[in-house]
Amino acid sequence: METKDKSRDWVDTLAKLLPGIGAIIAGIFIPLVIHINAERSRSNQLYTEIVSKREMADTELRAKMFENLIKCFFGSTSQQKTNKEKLTLLRLLALNFHEFFDLKPLFEELETELGEIEEKNKLREIAKEIAGKQEALLSHxxxxxxxxxxxxxGEENGIIVPPEDMNPYRDHRLGIVLKEIGQNEAYVKLHVIDIPEGVKDVGETAELCFEVSFYDMPFIDNTKLFNATRFAITLKDIVMDEKQKKAARIKIIFFPETYMSTRDRPYLDEMLQQLRKSKKGI
Incomplete structure (x- = not known):
């Protein structure tokens, strides 16, 4: 009996102490948790603010740079630039701003001003360099x-991409026919047919005819299809085979409609990564 009484007394004592102990623990840990969450929230807010200011500073710097380059490129009647200087300025513009605006009019305008074949070849090399950068980004x-x-x-030399031994890209295949190689090998005319997977009725396909020059860039000169899909075609070169027959070397690029350029992506990726880390720590 004495043992049972002692056990009951111990349980009663513990029952009386537990609320007090719980209150002490709650009084310590609840404010601590609130403080930790508040600090984490402030850290995220500060990080977002820093990234936003960095992006704003970068945008302002690029805006000033763009304005100065445009002024230098067009100049005034009293400050005419040589063709070599204009080529250099256009390359600077293209390298720094090719993701933001259509460069084709500038390339075409400058080409009309250039007289030497070497200068025109240099202009095309600049365009190929920029197109190559964009192709590399999209290919990754x-x-x-x-x-x-x-x-x-000719129709008989047409191609289908992706080929039939590969899966279509988001239910799309393109039939492409080279209709004409333009004057001075400056452009090609293409006939493109969008062939959705599983389509049996030819009337359900979409057809396009357009020109592609060395100055068409995939970021700007692309076509939207259904299923949030885009495709771009770039002209790489005009080649000649052993029979002296001309052909066009082209690249066909499929990419998601939601693609974001790498110039914007780092800021967004950093912020998302930081937010994911914060959520894991909660």
């Missing part, structure tokens, strides 16, 4: 597809 997208093909004129 996980959901993208890139094909390089050599096309001869």
């Amino acid at each position: 997208i996980k959901e993208g597809m890139v094909f390089e093909r050599v096309l001869y004129e």
Whole structure:
């Protein structure tokens, strides 16, 4: 009996102490948790503010740089630039701002001013350099597809991409025919047919005819399809085979409609990564 009484007394004592102990623990840990969450929230807010200010400063710097380059490129009647200087300025513009605006009019305008073949070849090399940078960025997208093909004129030499031994890109295949190689090999005319996977009625396909020059860039000169898909075609070169027959070497690039350029992506990626870390720590 004495043992049972002692056990009961111990339980009663513990029952009386527990609320007090719980209140002490709650009084310590609840404010601590609130403080930790508040500090984390302030850290996230500060980080977002820093990234936003950095992006704003970068934008302002680029805006000033763009304005100065444009002024230098066009100049005034009293400050005419040589063709070599204009080529250098256009390359600077293209390298720094090719993701933001269409460069094609500037390339075409300058080409009309250039007289020497070497100068025109240099202009095309600049355009190829910029197009190559954009192609490289798009080719590294996980959901993208890139094909390089050599096309001869005529319906009989048409191609299908992706080829039939590969899966279509988001239910799309393109039939491409080279209709014409333009004057001075400056452009090509293409006939493109969008062939959705599983389509049996030819009337359900979409057809496009357009010109592609060395100055068309995939970020700007692309076509939207259904299923949040875009495709771009770039002209790489005009080649000649052993029979002296001309052909066009082109690249066909498929990429998601939601693609974001790498100039914007780092800021967003950093912020998302920081937020994910914060959520894991809660």
